[in-house]
Amino acid sequence: MDHCSLLEEVKKSQFWHDLQQGLGFYNLPETVERTQNRRTKSTIEEITMVVLGEPLTCLNLCLEGGKQCPGGMLLVPSLTWLQKEPTNEGDMQTLRVHTAVTFDSCGRTFLDIFTPPRRVTYFTNLATDDEKRKVCMRSYNVDFEKDLECPLGVTQDSIKSLDDRILTRILVADADVAFPDTLAFLYRSRMPYNHERSNIYVVAIENKEDGKEKINKELAAFISSLLGKGMKKVVVKVGVRASGKVTYHSAQDQAGVYSAVCQGLDERESIIVEAFCETLKPSPVPHLDYEEQAVGIKSKDLSCTIRAVVCCTPNGNQLVSDIVCGVGHADRTLHCDNTLPVSLESFLVQWGLQDRSQIENIRSMITKKAEDILHVWTKYEVCMNKEKSGGFLAETSIIGVNFVLTEQEDKRYDAVVVSVNNSKKTIANTQTYEFQNPTKLGSCVRPLVATMVNRSQRFLLQGKQILLIGGGEGVNKKFVWEAAENYFVKIILIDPDPNHSAAKCVYKFIQCDIEDVSHDDEIAKRVVQIIRTQGLVVDGCMTVVDEYVPLTALVCKELCLLGNTPEAATKCKNKIFTQKALMENATSSSFLPNPHLYAVKIHEIDRPEDVKGSSNHIQYPAILKPVYGSSSFGVYLVKDEKECLKSFDAVQKILKAEDEKALVICNGNEMHLAEYALGTRHGVDIVMFRGKILAAFISDCGPSRFPLFIETSSCMPSCLPLDKQRQLVTATQQCVRAVGLTDGVYNIEFKMTPTGPKLTEINGRMSGYHYRNWILAVFDTDILFLNFLIACGIRPSVRPLEPRCQLIGVMCTTTAHAKALSRPGIATAEILVEAHEEGEIIFFPIEPNLEEKEPFEKPLFHVAVKGKSVNEAKKKLLAVCRKYGIENQQYPVERFLSPFVELSWP
Structure with a gap:
């Protein structure tokens, strides 16, 4: 059938009538016809979720799909709109769609013809079983979905299983949820049931005539037990499937119940008899x-x-x-x-x-x-x-x-x-x-x-090979290769340590000296040469290590992969360049504030002489910090020039020590003074693709433990009023655009002052420590998964769910906790891990060594709790910290939790 004939048939169908009627109910425009020629490479990796069904049963699903993934939700009424092709993997088949109704974010619908047909990334069967309606133009082939390579949603098998009254009743019992007392008679059942449950009695009947005595005996015992519990009515459900007949009987009328059961057996059906539950x-x-x-x-x-x-x-x-x-x-x-x-x-x-x-x-x-x-x-x-085998079986x-x-x-x-x-x-x-x-x-x-969108994206990501620059120290980045295995991603790790713990955990490990960041251009060329010499196919390149952000940008440029420009990576890596990019930004928009409003005044200090006279350029007290680095290592609050010079000399002494890489930054020893911004601290984790922010997650941080600035406490979701949160997101958007970041997952730190947000720093990679786990727990969104997608050039479709819980936690550090937490019987790491396994706390290990005398204070581990509200979580965390000795004179946890205040209005 040619396209013109197909369109004419569609317009005459009940499917088309129902679709226009449903759209009219929501005051949405009628469907528009169009042909899409999709031959460009940039459109190959796209979400295509196909729903087989009719509008009267799934229009709301398709409209919501259009909101979350415009153009990615497709409705087809017939298998004639689809075609299957063999793949290179065994007997699996690729499903493609050549005609469909598509939905956009505004509720508009299009009858599209795709040239060439689009590859389906998710398929669900909602076709009606009502033959009278004849909406589907061809009967559904039950074997159609059995050999598809794409993820499956609703299938014939899942429908049959969920319609099985006995199976669902057993699983309800497994969930420890109340249900009526149940007696089931199975007539020649081929389905084995694990029915050793209280209140569920399953009786097999192989022969109708011989089974009547057994039925009478079992019914008598069952009804007697119900009467003993004061139950007065009995329900008889004929047919194990949910579509069977239902009748109601008095518990005193055993003969009537028996008759209904035998009548069901005459129809060769299995029967359920259960206690009637009185409604409140x-x-x-x-x-x-x-x-x-x-x-x-x-x-x-x-x-x-x-x-x-x-x-x-x-x-x-x-x-x-x-x-x-x-x-x-x-x-x-x-x-x-x-x-x-x-x-x-x-x-x-x-x-x-x-x-x-x-x-x-x-x-x-x-x-x-x-x-x-x-x-x-x-x-x-x-x-x-x-x-x-495989990761894309049908899932209910x-x-x-x-x-x-x-x-x-x-x-x-x-x-x-x-x-x-x-x-x-x-x-x-x-x-x-x-x-x-x-x-x-x-x-x-x-x-x-x-979930449909997420499974489609997993399907698109499956088998992709991602070049990961740097594996971090020890095992603190092991969540990356663990996640890669879960998402069926192949990690090619390049790291200078030949004995790195991930060497045997990743798809391919390459040892290469990449530490000398002063020669990133040469190292990038060397990395690319290694990749090409070994004949490796690389679909994306990324890093989760702060030191290698500029190198990663250079490698992406050499391999023509999606990523940030080297200039943008350098600007966000160098804190002086970051602030200058804001102050010198000439972008003016009537819609958004100028980026210079978010900048703080800075003063460069390359040598001790630069400290003298600094008070003429910047107001004290100020913050002395390295130009490079993360985790607030080497950051001090200095009250005047004298204290600044003393702290500068101390940091330089540590940095120049041959046997010490205290900051693990390898970029240089430059430092600078930054204006102190008075206010609360906040982190914003963003997801960017092609210059657009697709999602933003805000967390609050507790007050600093002066004169140090390492994180003390944190809270997610944010306690800020909604308009303040939006102010932070706007500031984030302006700041990342000012430095030129376009593609990736980043962490941006702010102080929320009385006059608005002030930028602390931009981290050109996803946030570390516990924040990935927190975003996953609160918003059910995995920012590492989104980072994988972006690295491979796949546009993430992300719409975080409403917050599921409130998380509040504290950071345990070397100077405040190494001595206390190393004493047996109080709160060793082993004790805290046990508390985590029991669900009392959420424990996140960071540094395995409990060394109190470190050149700079370092985080040891993070301890958090989950609550329904801010006040509940604060109360639980304070009790935990007192129980395990985390709160002490050096570490007043109650004060660190004080900024987290629950709003008293919506």
């Missing part, structure tokens, strides 16, 4: 009681079902994206087709519960139970597929968990799971709710789309 009775409402009495109508008994939509997040966590309720009469089974969706809060208020803390507790309880169930299900899928990323809210004898509330919805049905149900609440469009499936 609504509290009396005075005005409704008066209306009933005045009109003379007694309202029917009501029931309610509660559905929690729970999604997998990009990094494998679980997140409830919404909780929706349906109220109906108690004499029928409630589901989305016979109830109108309302929020949990609306339902609880209607039920007479108006205490806010009580409502929040119920929401938290349901959220915890639903997330635990998906967590158990995810582990089950991993075990089920463990014999398969969204389910619906249906609860009944009950009241216990002690007046506490509990949520009992009565069923689990498969992914296809859950997505369709979210759309029903969002159609009635347009302001919530996409919110229920937002984590799901983020």
Whole structure:
């Protein structure tokens, strides 16, 4: 069929009618036709997430996909819009799409024809099983998805598994979540069940006639146990699959229950018999009681079902994206087709519960139970597929968990799971709710789309070879090669240490003397020559070591890889150049402040004579700091010229010592004075691609322990008001543009003064220590993964989720803690590691040696706690620090936590 004929057929289809109707409901423009010729190399590595389905069940998913990844979410109604090609890897097939409806960030849709067809990076099957609608122009081939190389979302197998009532009931039990007492009769089942669970009884029936006596006996025992617990009703569900019939019976009517079970066996179905869960009775409402009495109508008994939509997040966590309720009469089974969706809060208020803390507790309880169930299900899928190879097996990323809210004898509330919805049905149900609440469009499936995007990006990154310049000291950068293995990335590490701990952990290790940064141009050429001589294919180049930022830029330039210019790398490496770039920047924009507003006054000190008269150029007290370096090594607060000269001489003496690389910078011994900016300290971690900031993560830092400036405490998310946070992001954008950074993940440090942000320094690589782990825990975003993508020239599609928790931590240092933490029985590293494994703290090791007499103070390790709020986390951390001796006279933790104040308004 040619394209013109295909388009005409599409426009006459029910699919097209439903799509335009749905877009009209949201006041979005009609679909536009266009042809895309995509033959340029720059468009090869692009996200292509294909949804097979119809608009009535997944339009909200596709619109949200357009927001998060414009042009990357594609809707197709038929397999005729797709084609498969063999790959070079065994029997795997590459899936390509030649026609699709695409979505952009503004809700516009396009009927696109791709020349050549686009390679699919994620495929999910939401095709309807309703043959009456005939939306899909060709029946779905169940074997179609079995040999695809791309990641898979919803599949026929996952739908069948989630529809299995007995399997989901067993997994609910594994999650330690309440469920009704269950008796299952399996008629000639081929599915083995691990059913050694309390309250779940599974009886195998091989022969219908011989099994009736067994059925009667098991039913009698089961119903007797229910009556002993005071339960009055029984539910019979015919068919293991969720689509089966449901009937209700009195527990006294054993004959009726028996008849319903036998009738199911006559239909060659398996049957579940379970206790009926009574819904929490609504509290009396005075005005409704008066209306009933005045009109003379007694309202029917009501029931309610509660559905929690729970999604997998990009990094494998679980997140409830919404909780929706349906109220109906108690004499029928409630589901989305016979109830109108309302929020949990609306339902609880209607039920007479108006205490806010009580409502929040119920929401938290349901959220915890639903997330635990998906967590158990995810582990089950991993075990089920463990014999398969590769990293892109089908993964269930969204389910619906249906609860009944009950009241216990002690007046506490509990949520009992009565069923689990498969992914296809859950997505369709979210759309029903969002159609009635347009302001919530996409919110229920937002984590799901983020996961789809993330798995697509992992697929694009798989097998890429990244040249890593420098492996850092010891094992403090081992998270890089550990992550590379997880993302199926091949690391080619170049490092001067032939015995580096990563030599056997990476794909390829090359020993090369790259330490003499004064000859970076020559070293870059030597590195490139080694790469070409060994015939290595390099897809990207990056570094996580501060010393090698300029060298990395030079290598990227030589290999024509995406990266920053050597000029930009030099400007951010040299702190004097950084401040001068801001002060000398002539860029003027009516939209943004001039970058010079973020600069601090500086005074260069190359030799002792430069200190004399410095007070005429810069106000004391000031900060004496090396021009190069990181982690505040060698940084001092000096009150006058005399103290400045003394500190300068002391630092120079250490730097010139032949047997000491105290700062591990190798760039030079130059120093400078910087104006002291009064205010709170903050770090901003940003993700940049092609000069645009795609994401920014703000952390707060505690006060300095003068006269030193090593980090004392930190907090994430930031406690700053939102407008102050945006002020920091704007300042970051202006500063990185001023020095010329364009592509990568960077850390920028500021002081937030009474007059606004002042730049401390720009680190031309991703932040070190614990911050990568923190961003992963709080925002479910891995900045190292994004760095891999950018290095390989793949545009990251990143939309951080709302903060999942509050983290607050303290840094333990050589001068303040080496002696105290080395005494047995108080808080050795081993004791803290054990506390970390038990979940009491979050422990991040940095320096293995507890040497108190270091030339400069160094961080030993970082200790943090997680809380629901700033106040809760502060309280927990203070207790931990007192318990393990981290707080002492030299280290007043309570003062270091004082800037972290919870806002009392939204």
